[in-house]
Amino acid sequence: MTDHTALHRTVLGWYAAHARELPWREPEAGPWAVMVSEFMLQQTPVKRVLPMYAQWMERWPTPAALAAAPSGEAVRAWGRLGYPRRALRLHAAATAITEQHGGEVPTDHAELLALPGVGEYTAAAVASFAHRQRHAVLDTNVRRVFARLVDGNEYPPTATTAAERRTANELLPEQPETAATWAVAVMELGALVCTARTPDCAHCPVAADCAWRLAGSPAYQGPPRRGQSYEGTDRQVRGRLLAVLRAADHHADVPQAALDAVWPDPVQRARALDGLVADGLVQPVAPGVYRLPG
DNA sequence: CACCCGTGGTC
DNA sequence: TGACCAAGGGT
Numbered sequence: 001m002t003d004h005t006a007l008h009r010t011v012l013g014w015y016a017a018h019a020r021e022l023p024w025r026e027p028e029a030g031p032w033a034v035m036v037s038e039f040m041l042q043q044t045p046v047k048r049v050l051p052m053y054a055q056w057m058e059r060w061p062t063p064a065a066l067a068a069a070p071s072g073e074a075v076r077a078w079g080r081l082g083y084p085r086r087a088l089r090l091h092a093a094a095t096a097i098t099e100q101h102g103g104e105v106p107t108d109h110a111e112l113l114a115l116p117g118v119g120e121y122t123a124a125a126v127a128s129f130a131h132r133q134r135h136a137v138l139d140t141n142v143r144r145v146f147a148r149l150v151d152g153n154e155y156p157p158t159a160t161t162a163a164e165r166r167t168a169n170e171l172l173p174e175q176p177e178t179a180a181t182w183a184v185a186v187m188e189l190g191a192l193v194c195t196a197r198t199p200d201c202a203h204c205p206v207a208a209d210c211a212w213r214l215a216g217s218p219a220y221q222g223p224p225r226r227g228q229s230y231e232g233t234d235r236q237v238r239g240r241l242l243a244v245l246r247a248a249d250h251h252a253d254v255p256q257a258a259l260d261a262v263w264p265d266p267v268q269r270a271r272a273l274d275g276l277v278a279d280g281l282v283q284p285v286a287p288g289v290y291r292l293p294g
Numbered sequence: 295c296a297c298c299c300g301t302g303g304t305c
Numbered sequence: 306t307g308a309c310c311a312a313g314g315g316t
Contacts, residue, residue, distance in 0.1 A: 044311065046312080083301085103312085228299095236300080236301095242300090245296080
């Protein structure tokens with residue numbers, strides 16, 4: 001039950017002075033704008049999200065507008081943002097919001113969590129950033145900041161732990177409005193200063209209190225964090241296949257031959273295509289003919 | 295819970 | 306240059 005007022009004031013002051021101006025943080029950005037940004041930002045850098053976000057919000061400014069479009073159009077508009085299943089899930093979330101929540105993004109955390117593509121982080125982020133509620137928001141940035149500041153470790157554990165949730169809740173300001181700003185402020189600190197590779201400790205507002213710094217910035221000791229291989233994987237094949245489908249006109253059939261051209265190994269190619277169909281990203285319309293889903 | 299799921303930028 | 310990283314979620 002320590003008093004964290006000084007820490008709150010320091011971080012909130014830093015945020016007030018250094019926060020980026022992002023469209024989903026503008027006063028006119030409602031819950032839908034926040035939700036769209038959160039889907040796009042899942043494992044994708046802000047810089048690459050910005051242009052796609054602008055296009056998306058202009059085309060589908062409400063959940064109902066997106067729900068009225070074919071899911072394949074969402075996949076097509078997703079472009080090269082990566083992880084196209086996110087586009088499908090965002091479309092499914094828009095449909096659920098339209099059909100079950102009167103077209104309004106839910107305010108209740110549990111209802112948010114029940115939406116397709118909304119997990120622990122995104123539910124807390126929308127409830128906090130858009131609805132100004134008090135929630136611990138644990139993304140990769142926040143987890144890294146707390147790992148260093150509180151635990152003295154360079155990196156957080158592989159998966160979010162109960163101890164991390166305890167820390168986040170312990171440090172969360174009591175007032176909901178303050179907590180909401182605190183959540184985005186800690187995230188911003190992780191994104192801009194307390195970065196993964198080369199943290200800018202010289203400009204960190206809490207460097208003097210940082211357990212990791214005070215311990216001499218010891219190198220990461222934990223288990224090796226598995227890298228993400230990509231060359232030669234099914235994911236690469238899926239990406240190439242879907243690129244062909246996206247490039248085709250809306251409702252234009254894509255012949256098997258066009259898909260066969262993207263990858264030499266027929267076994268892996270077929271497996272990747274089957275996977276896309278199973279995921280609902282590709283629709284088989286006839287033997288040897290495919291398109292994005294309607 | 296370990297693994298799968300895209301894409302592009304960085305050192 | 307290959308490994309790492311980027312506002313995760315689903316299984």
